[in-house]
Amino acid sequence: MSGKYVPFGFNIVLIGFMGCGKSTIAKALSNLFAMDVVEMDQLIAEREGMSIPEIFDTYGEPYFRDLETNLLIEMQSKKNVIISCGGGVPMREVNVREMKKNGKVILLTAKPETILERVKDNHDRPLLENNKNVDYIAHLMEQRWEKYQAAADIIIETDGKSAFEICEEIIAKAGQ
Numbered sequence: 001m002s003g004k005y006v007p008f009g010f011n012i013v014l015i016g017f018m019g020c021g022k023s024t025i026a027k028a029l030s031n032l033f034a035m036d037v038v039e040m041d042q043l044i045a046e047r048e049g050m051s052i053p054e055i056f057d058t059y060g061e062p063y064f065r066d067l068e069t070n071l072l073i074e075m076q077s078k079k080n081v082i083i084s085c086g087g088g089v090p091m092r093e094v095n096v097r098e099m100k101k102n103g104k105v106i107l108l109t110a111k112p113e114t115i116l117e118r119v120k121d122n123h124d125r126p127l128l129e130n131n132k133n134v135d136y137i138a139h140l141m142e143q144r145w146e147k148y149q150a151a152a153d154i155i156i157e158t159d160g161k162s163a164f165e166i167c168e169e170i171i172a173k174a175g176q
Contacts, residue, residue, distance in 0.1 A: 008174060011081045011103030015151060017141050018087040019115040020108040021158045021166065026084040028163040029170065036078070040071055041086045052086075065092060072098035090151040091144060099151060104174050107152035108166070112138040114159050 012029060014022040026037045041052055044067050048055055055064050068089050075083055076098070083102060089095050090105075099105050110118075112134045149155070154173045158166055
């Protein structure tokens with residue numbers, strides 16, 4: 001048999017709050033199924049030749065959000081890909097439409113305490129940099145929850161689960 005095994009007949013689009021496990025799960029799914037991973041933030045930073053905080057400082061958030069939208073449109077020509085979205089991607093309705101054209105949208109969730117533990121030593125998150133506390137994270141998550149939920153085809157809680165367990169759950173729910 002030639003060609004790669006394609007586990008899904010669509011791309012997997014991972015969304016969720018920063019620190020909910022999108023990059024970890026993208027990597028795990030990629031290892032399981034030999035799927036390519038597109039880390040949106042990383043790819044945008046590489047293409048722009050600067051970090052996400054530098055893009056925000058230099059050009060502003062709307063410019064960065066436009067780059068995200070354009071990348072989602074570009075990804076529609078790809079197959080067998082896991083797209084790991086930045087935390088703010090689902091906040092724009094146009095992005096939600098473009099994500100749904102790309103494949104199944106899977107929302108990964110985690111408790112604010114879990115997120116704080118995961119991001120506390122990371123300095124590449126402009127929206128959290130000076131607000132690393134459970135209350136602020138919970139507030140920001142609450143602001144985004146409705147849009148995250150509306151964008152998601154599948155919702156998976158990541159608290160207390162291994163990457164493998166989360167992948168198994170994605171496979172079970174995405175195959176339905």
